[in-house]
Structure formats: structure tokens, C-alpha cells
Amino acid sequence: MVAERVPGLPIDVVGPVRAEVFVVTHDGVQARLTGPDGPHAWHIETANAEHPLDLVRAMATSTMSDVLLVHSTSWRWDRQAVVLTFLVVVEPSIIGPMRSTPIVRSDLARSTAHEAPADIGSNQILEHALRHLAWLAKEDPVVAETLSEAWITELSTYVPSPFRQIE
């Protein structure tokens, strides 16, 4: 059976839970978005009974070298599925073999008192993911020790935010 195609998603990624991964690095000057399929959100199907974090970690380390951190940052309901967002931090040596682009700051999506925002952009999800990394850098000693000085300086410009639902 051919699954119903969901516009805006890679081929036919379906299932009740989807993983959306942002692969980021810092080149010493600026934070950059990259990824094994280009500098944009990387979508992974989680239909199997595998823990999403274990799955994302396994796929990240199998497709990229020098993975420093893998962390979930938020979840949201989108296109009939729960989307779990992950941030994967990699060493800057990955720039070159993989395309990358500077990360552009964005305002967060804001819901009204009664409704979720009509459209949550990828930049807004990434903005929150980096705010969560800023939170982790303050709260989690392992994260703080793993990130470079350039990352710590960069994250000081973000408002720290806990894991949460993006709505």
C-alpha cells in the first residue's frame, strides 16, 4: 500500500511520531545549520518500536562523523502526527563535506489565547531549539563541557528555554 503523501515532507515519511532533526555546528565565527541532506530540517520516520532518541542518535552517528550532542528540544502536533524536534551538534570539521548555511535568528511562533499559530516556520522551531540548548548549557554540566567557547558565547545571546510544546 502506498502511504498518502504529506506535502512538504521527504518522500512519504509517515507515522504517529516523526523526528525532525536540526544539525548545527559553530565555525568559530557563527552558528551554522547543516545536515546529511542539506542545511534544513532532516525528517526521520520512527515507525519502529525504537526509542526516538536512540534512533536519531544512531542515524546521526551513522551518517555523520564527530557528533557532539543529540538532544530533544520540543514537540508539536503537525499534519496528523507528533513531531519530536532534536538538535544534533557536530564538530565544525563537517563543514565542507556537507553544505551549511548561517543560522538566521527568528521570533518564536506565538499562539493566541484560543488557537495555535496558523503556521510554524522551520526557523522558529530552530530558534526554540537553540534557546533550549542555551538552557541546557546552563543546567547540564555535560552539555556545558561539551560545547566550545564559541558556542557558549553564541548561546548567551539566546533566551534560555526548557523543553516544551511548540504551539
Added chain:
Amino acid sequence: MNYKLACDCGWETEGPEAELVEATQEHGRKLHNMELTFQEAMAMAKPVEDE
């Protein structure tokens, strides 16, 4: 006949049916954790018009 298939992640492939399906299955497995059947891959493919 050649076929073309484009994944929304930006990846594209083009070639004869068997090669296109094999490349698509490998891409789906490696990058999206998906197991695609031959029929599923071909359902997303478009024939390339001869010039």
C-alpha cells in the same frame, strides 16, 4: 525509459526503473529510516520525456 524522482529533502535521482528504485530505497533507508517497496518508489517517480 528513464524516470526521475525528487525527495522533498532536496535529494534527486534519475535513471532506469531498477536503478532509480534501488537508489531511492537506499536513500530512504539511510536518511529517513524508511523501507520503501518497489511500488512505493515507482509511485513517486515521473517518466523523463525524451528530447
